Amino acid sequence: MKPEIRQEHVETLFDSRFIKVLDLQYxxxxxxxxxxxxxxxxxxxxxSTEDFKKALxxxxxxxxxxxxxxxxxxxxxxxxxxxxxxxxxxxxQFLLSPPAGLIDxxxxxxxxxxxxxxxxxxxxxxxxVAEDGDRLFVVNPFLFSTPGMTDxxxxxxxxxxxxxxxxxLSSTGAVGSECFDGFELVDEPAAREILETGTDANGIYYSxxxxxxxxxxISGLWRESN
Numbered sequence: 001m002k003p004e005i006r007q008e009h010v011e012t013l014f015d016s017r018f019i020k021v022l023d024l025q026y027x028x029x030x031x032x033x034x035x036x037x038x039x040x041x042x043x044x045x046x047x048s049t050e051d052f053k054k055a056l057x058x059x060x061x062x063x064x065x066x067x068x069x070x071x072x073x074x075x076x077x078x079x080x081x082x083x084x085x086x087x088x089x090x091x092x093q094f095l096l097s098p099p100a101g102l103i104d105x106x107x108x109x110x111x112x113x114x115x116x117x118x119x120x121x122x123x124x125x126x127x128x129v130a131e132d133g134d135r136l137f138v139v140n141p142f143l144f145s146t147p148g149m150t151d152x153x154x155x156x157x158x159x160x161x162x163x164x165x166x167x168x169l170s171s172t173g174a175v176g177s178e179c180f181d182g183f184e185l186v187d188e189p190a191a192r193e194i195l196e197t198g199t200d201a202n203g204i205y206y207s208x209x210x211x212x213x214x215x216x217x218i219s220g221l222w223r224e225s226n
Contacts, residue, residue: 003026003027004026005024005025005026005045005046006046007040007041007046009024009025009026010022010023010024010025010040010043010045010046011023011025012040013033018037019035019036019037020035020036020037020038020039020040021033021034021035021036022034022036022040022043022045024045033149034149034150034151035149035150035152036150036151036152037058037102037152038058038151043151044151044153045151055142056103056108056113056114056142056155057103057114057141057142057143057153057154057155058102058103058152058153058154059100059101059102059103059117059152059153059154059155060100060101060103060114060117060118060121060154060155060156060157061098061099061100061154061155061156061157061209061212061213062098062099062100062118062121062122062156062157062158062159062213063081063098063139063156063157063158063159063213063216063217063222064081064082064098064099064122064126064128064159064161065079065080065081065082065158065159065160065161065217065222066079066080066081066082066161066164066166066185067079067080067160067161067162067163068162068163069162069163078187078188079187079188080185080186080187081185081186081187081191081213081214081217082099082126082128082183082184082185082186083096083097083098083183083184083186083210083213084096084097084098084099084125084126084171084180084182084183084184085097085180085181085182085183085184085200086125086178086179086180086181087179087180087181088207089177091205093204094180094181094204095200095204095205095206095207095210096184096194096200096204096206096210097206097207097209097210098209098210098213099121099122099125099126100121100125100154100209101117101120101121101124101125102117103117104117104120114138114141114155114157115136115137115138115157117157118130118136118157118159119136119159122159123173124173124174124175125171125173125174125178125180126169126170126171126183127168127169127170127171127172127173128161128164128168128169130159130161133162134159134160134161134162135158135159135160136157136158136159136160137157137158138155138156138157138158139155139156139157139158139216139221139222140155140156141155142155143155143156143212145208154209156209156212156213156216158216158222160222166185169183171183184200184201186214186217188217188218191214191217191218192218194206194214195211195214195215195218
């Protein structure tokens, strides 16, 4: 039988603007702890199954693929996966990362909140703009980071951008605590090498979402999806 966690059995142990730690009492004298970005009344643990299925994730991670097209509309040359080197404070390092960001409250009211978030984060973190003729689509609508300690979640959105001027690449639009140290344009052989070694070219480990983005790129599924 599935344990039932009721709202009245959720206790806030720590509360700040960006993170909370909640005590989930799932049975008398039984406690589980949840680190979350969500207000206590909106955590995943207390949602009904139907509300769970309709929930939006906390953030969006982006598979950004750059391609050139010839005059016939066919892909010319080698597609490249665009990654950043973003400073991740808990790791203390610049980690090879996909463009990513939190869903803003106003995004949730839009017809396609995941795509709106993705387009904004790509623009802010790379300087590139998804335009008519480019492809922007959801790969996965909701993935938990690690439900053993947090209900934090990301969607995966793919952006296939054609014939972009790469001199526009810039992270000057980044906001808040975001800190970047350049970009990586990764072709398929380089992506396979990063996957095989488990580190970037500098020997630095990376996040599971970077692994997901690399795998999706080399899978070729992005060529078929709409």
